[in-house]
Amino acid sequence: MIGIQPVDKIRAAEREFAEANPDVNLMLRAADQVAELAERMVPSGTILVVVGPGNNGGDGLFAARKLVRDGRRQVMVWPVAGTAHPQGVVAARQVGIRFLNDLEVGRLLPDIALVIDGITGIGGRTGLPENVHWFAEMCDVLKIPVLAIDIPSGLAAEDHHRPAHVLAATRTITFAAPKLCHLAQPAASACGDVEVADIGLELPKSNLRQMQRMDVARWWPWPTPYTDKYSRGVLGIDTGSDRYPGAAVLPVTGAVYSGAGMIRFTGPDRLADLILHKLPSVTVGSGRVEAWLVGCGWSEEGAEQRFGPILESGVPLVIDADALRYLPKRLPEGSLLTPHAGELAELLGISRPEVEDDPVGKAYEAAERWETTVLLKGATQYIANPFEKRVTLAIAGPSWTAQAGSGDVLAGICGTLLAAGLPAPKAAALAASVQAMAAARKPGPFPPDVVAQAIPEVLVHLAELADQPVLAGDLTPRSIAAQ
Numbered sequence: 001m002i003g004i005q006p007v008d009k010i011r012a013a014e015r016e017f018a019e020a021n022p023d024v025n026l027m028l029r030a031a032d033q034v035a036e037l038a039e040r041m042v043p044s045g046t047i048l049v050v051v052g053p054g055n056n057g058g059d060g061l062f063a064a065r066k067l068v069r070d071g072r073r074q075v076m077v078w079p080v081a082g083t084a085h086p087q088g089v090v091a092a093r094q095v096g097i098r099f100l101n102d103l104e105v106g107r108l109l110p111d112i113a114l115v116i117d118g119i120t121g122i123g124g125r126t127g128l129p130e131n132v133h134w135f136a137e138m139c140d141v142l143k144i145p146v147l148a149i150d151i152p153s154g155l156a157a158e159d160h161h162r163p164a165h166v167l168a169a170t171r172t173i174t175f176a177a178p179k180l181c182h183l184a185q186p187a188a189s190a191c192g193d194v195e196v197a198d199i200g201l202e203l204p205k206s207n208l209r210q211m212q213r214m215d216v217a218r219w220w221p222w223p224t225p226y227t228d229k230y231s232r233g234v235l236g237i238d239t240g241s242d243r244y245p246g247a248a249v250l251p252v253t254g255a256v257y258s259g260a261g262m263i264r265f266t267g268p269d270r271l272a273d274l275i276l277h278k279l280p281s282v283t284v285g286s287g288r289v290e291a292w293l294v295g296c297g298w299s300e301e302g303a304e305q306r307f308g309p310i311l312e313s314g315v316p317l318v319i320d321a322d323a324l325r326y327l328p329k330r331l332p333e334g335s336l337l338t339p340h341a342g343e344l345a346e347l348l349g350i351s352r353p354e355v356e357d358d359p360v361g362k363a364y365e366a367a368e369r370w371e372t373t374v375l376l377k378g379a380t381q382y383i384a385n386p387f388e389k390r391v392t393l394a395i396a397g398p399s400w401t402a403q404a405g406s407g408d409v410l411a412g413i414c415g416t417l418l419a420a421g422l423p424a425p426k427a428a429a430l431a432a433s434v435q436a437m438a439a440a441r442k443p444g445p446f447p448p449d450v451v452a453q454a455i456p457e458v459l460v461h462l463a464e465l466a467d468q469p470v471l472a473g474d475l476t477p478r479s480i481a482a483q
């Protein structure tokens with residue numbers, strides 16, 4: 001798990017560090033890391049460092065000095081605000097770096113091998129300075145690689161929005177910890193590959209975090225030799241309707257391919273035939289279950305009648321789609337709500353843009369109101385955990401997943417994991433991450449059920465990562481196997 005840090009925590013850590021280490025210049029440390037990455041990106045060619053008025057520009061100027069390599073590399077600086085970090089300017093001038101004006105930049109740009117963006121960092125407000133708009137567009141058109149220092153200029157560190165004008169980066173090097181803009185879409189799409197450089201700052205634990213592959217590997221409920229189908233978890237699924245028959249098949253597909261021990265389908269009989277045709281391991285009719293998945297494709301007719309008895313069962317529920325309209329005040333303990341932005345807006349009685357403006361805050365608000373875990377779906381998936389007062393971002397996948405039915409499959413994966421006994425926040429974070437990883441293995445317009453079929457391959461890799469014996473399969477002792 002990686003902690004995502006707000007700007008005030010970064011600044012506080014910087015102050016503490018400076019007090020404890022008066023002889024260490026953090027800007028030089030940051031600049032060295034920027035220069036080192038720039039060397040890796042373009043071992044030769046001219047580098048243009050674009051600097052703003054603050055310390056982000058200071059990083060850029062000291063990196064420029066380092067990159068000159070005793071005159072063996074041509075490095076130029078464009079101070080976009082007129083003024084720039086005074087000591088940085090002196091340092092750059094001392095090694096003979098040429099300072100350019102707008103006209104010169106326009107003329108020389110086609111021959112630049114790399115742009116280093118030191119316009120604004122964590123002090124940046126959303127939006128690029130106006131006199132740089134043309135430059136950002138030219139870099140894009142000319143496909144010039146851009147290395148952003150800390151934050152691509154135009155983005156604000158704690159904001160997931162991507163404004164119309166931003167100096168989009170090929171790579172971003174940030175310091176100490178990622179900020180929200182590096183990981184949350186659409187801002188993240190302007191950051192390119194993000195590298196987090198250690199400059200020695202000590203940061204407190206964050207209540208905003210992002211899942212890593214190793215977390216998925218470690219938390220996945222791997223079966224053991226003691227496992228049977230019941231102990232792996234029986235999932236009840238009541239989904240689909242005449243209007244949405246696919247919403248019966250898709251969640252079941254997600255559940256089967258993520259390894260549910262057993263599935264009991266209790267939706268309309270006609271739909272059971274459809275499911276069995278594709279997935280004959282599913283059983284039909286009620287019985288004991290460890291968790292329920294409800295709501296996908298219910299449509300309105302009869303929804304409440306379907307929901308009532310399931311709510312009374314007392315086991316944890318995955319509550320998706322139409323069932324979100326009929327939430328009781330108190331939900332069974334351990335339940336999980338899986339709304340997309342529109343459904344969350346309806347739940348909270350606000351507009352969709354209000355949710356899209358503050359996904360972290362709104363997901364958390366709903367989680368607190370219903371005292372339950374909320375998985376807010378979308379390009380970035382947020383899991384709000386009101387018990388430990390934190391929000392986790394799932395591992396992200398390709399945008400091809402934005403298609404009808406992906407949410408149904410995801411609900412099925414969540415169901416498998418709740419039935420396996422995982423607490424809802426873990427189940428949601430694992431399910432969303434694994435679906436994204438499966439989609440990354442099948443990048444393209446594959447239907448959501450085909451993406452679900454890639455989950456076993458993802459799990460094989462994760463089991464290797466976690467060194468899980470479950471992979472061995474053949475437990476024959478080596479000496480016998482060799483004969």
Ligand SMILES: NC(=O)C1=CN([C@@H]2O[C@H](COP(=O)(O)OP(=O)(O)OC[C@H]3O[C@@H](n4cnc5c(N)ncnc54)[C@H](OP(=O)(O)O)[C@@H]3O)[C@@H](O)[C@H]2O)[C@@H](O)CC1
Pocket residue numbers: 010011014026027028030052053054055056057058059119120121122123124125126127128129149150151154175199201
């Ligand atoms: N903290 C750390 O641990 C370390 C930090 N380090 C580095 O310091 C950076 C932070 O530096 P910083 O605080 O000086 O702010 P910075 O990002 O340069 O921007 C402020 C300037 O930009 C201006 N401005 C803002 N938005 C604008 C806009 N949209 N359009 C136009 N102008 C805009 C703003 O103007 P003002 O708000 O004053 O009007 C102000 O003049 C950090 O990202 C990292 O690179 C490392 O050296 C070492 C460790």
Ligand SMILES: Nc1ncnc2c1ncn2[C@@H]1O[C@H](COP(=O)(O)OP(=O)(O)O)[C@@H](O)[C@H]1O
Pocket residue numbers: 321340377378379380381397398399400401402403404405406407408409410
């Ligand atoms: N831009 C995107 N990039 C990646 N995944 C996305 C994107 N937009 C949506 N998704 C995924 O698509 C799913 C859509 O869910 P939902 O809207 O409930 O679909 P449905 O109800 O039709 O199944 C979510 O699980 C989310 O993971």
Ligand SMILES: [K+]
Pocket residue numbers: 056117118119120121148149150151152153
């Ligand atoms: K920057």
